[in-house]
Amino acid sequence: EPEVTQTPSHQVTQMGQEVILRCVPISNHLYFYWYRQILGQKVEFLVSFYNNEISEKSEIFDDQFSVERPDGSNFTLKIRSTKLEDSAMYFCASSVGSSYNSPLHFGNGTRLTVT
């Protein structure tokens, strides 16, 4: 069964550094998403992406965050200047469509630790 893959599985960085989290969505999917989950908290929506542009973003997704689809397969999340509170599990997801019958498939996450 096709999967969403994320790399790296764990990233440790110092406060103020830039990080890029990488994702390869399922190949025939058209909608891409980033979510995060702070330890012990709920999964929170960051951003959705369709047709090479951001479709929706949450209040968490401020100017420090950006997304890109640099080629036909990768979907990246960049955090420009990391803060301690950015430490979380970051999940990429993709779906065929945007309606109720197009559920999201999640990758196994990148654990970001900011020190």
Next chain:
Amino acid sequence: RKEVEQDPGPFNVPEGATVAFNCTYSNSASQSFFWYRQDCRKEPKLLMSVYSSGNEDGRFTAQLNRASQYISLLIRDSKLSDSATYLCVVKADSGGGADGLTFGKGTHLIIQP
């Protein structure tokens, strides 16, 4: 503000028992509803979509009550492998856009042998 509320539990249930939990959502514009399952430190995985008429998938039954804005999940003949956190998820579907999912904090279920 969109909110999805769930009883965090934990629900400690003996193997073979039936367990049910609910969730409520505040955004009346929500159009799509799901139950996801999340194992410790893993990604959420879709358990089932929830349809207006209610639906069943093996031992799992989901119900939706739009008037009261709540969703339920019933697990029959529970197995040890059902131990996980169950996430109630809603989506607004504003039409055409890829709206993000709103997750509840999850209900933690522990099946005991």
